[in-house]
Amino acid sequence: MRHAYTWGAILLIVFASVTGDVLMSRAMKQVGDVDELRKRSGLFAVIGRVLRNSHFLLGIGAMAVAFFSLLFALSWGDVSLVAPASASLTFVGNAAAAKFFLHEHVDRRRWVAAALVACGVAFLAG
Amino acid sequence: MTFRKYLVLAGVAVFAAIGDSMLSRGMKDMGAVSLTRLQTLIAALRDPSIIGGILFLLAFFSAYMTALSWADLTYVLPATSLGYVLLALLPKFVLHEQVTTLRWVGIFLIAVGVSAVASGPELTHHPRDSEPEPELAAMQEDR
Numbered sequence A: 001m002r003h004a005y006t007w008g009a010i011l012l013i014v015f016a017s018v019t020g021d022v023l024m025s026r027a028m029k030q031v032g033d034v035d036e037l038r039k040r041s042g043l044f045a046v047i048g049r050v051l052r053n054s055h056f057l058l059g060i061g062a063m064a065v066a067f068f069s070l071l072f073a074l075s076w077g078d079v080s081l082v083a084p085a086s087a088s089l090t091f092v093g094n095a096a097a098a099k100f101f102l103h104e105h106v107d108r109r110r111w112v113a114a115a116l117v118a119c120g121v122a123f124l125a126g
Numbered sequence B: 001m002t003f004r005k006y007l008v009l010a011g012v013a014v015f016a017a018i019g020d021s022m023l024s025r026g027m028k029d030m031g032a033v034s035l036t037r038l039q040t041l042i043a044a045l046r047d048p049s050i051i052g053g054i055l056f057l058l059a060f061f062s063a064y065m066t067a068l069s070w071a072d073l074t075y076v077l078p079a080t081s082l083g084y085v086l087l088a089l090l091p092k093f094v095l096h097e098q099v100t101t102l103r104w105v106g107i108f109l110i111a112v113g114v115s116a117v118a119s120g121p122e123l124t125h126h127p128r129d130s131e132p133e134p135e136l137a138a139m140q141e142d143r
Helices: A002-031 A034-041 A043-051 A054-076 A079-101 A108-125 B003-030 B039-044 B048-070 B073-079 B082-094 B101-118 B134-142
Strands: none
Touching: A002 A034, A002 A043, A002 A054, A002 A079, A002 B048, A002 B073, A034 A043, A034 B048, A043 A054, A054 A079, A079 A108, A079 B073, A108 B073, A108 B082, A108 B101, B003 B039, B003 B048, B003 B073, B003 B082, B048 B073, B073 B101, B082 B101
16 A cells, blocks of 8 residues: 555656646746846846746646655655656656647657666666 | 857756755754654754755756756756766765666766757747747837
8 A cells, every 4th residue: 555655656746747847848938038038138027027927836836746745755655766766757757748738849869868868867866 | 059058058957966965965964854843944944055955956946947948848858967967976976985887877878868869959949939929029018
């Protein structure tokens, strides 16, 4: 039963992390190139635009859910399972979500990169 | 990609690795935190390692948001995963700990993944990119 709780929490971490990253990416594409905007309108105008973006605020909420799910997962399972499993699955989940929700051009090169980094992180943290 | 953009990507990787390390060190110095003694979390905010860790993680977040404003998510995440390598190598050079064969394999895989994604374009160009985003257009109208 404890095993099921741990994997449930890991899946929640992955879902919330991917949701947060996708929302953040969407928000920053809507805001535009920060370097260009800062040169034109100043830093405080850029910060104001970011903080008023609804995708950014939802992304922060999703990241908070991911953080607290991590705390729960660590209280039920070993860090040697939770850390690599959640990090690796998040990399692969982000590649799929970016393709479907952000319409990014995820070609073979990016799939291979995501898979290699996911495996590498699992080896490092395992 | 300009040199400045590579610096931002390097900042994402380095700031996250240093911030996580400092937070981890600070929390280990504090000892275990329980739900019945939440005041220890307040006390933790006076620890120099934890303050430094929070500042570095704020810098990481700023660099991450900046990178996402001009690059795809599927480019930024693998390209900045060298931070994991940094985290793995820090104990070797700072604490002179051994790095296991499994970890060297992990470092190699990440390095190959980073070089694969870094050799491609950083942004997907959609047909509608020729029109400014609504927020950008509003900002230009404000001026």
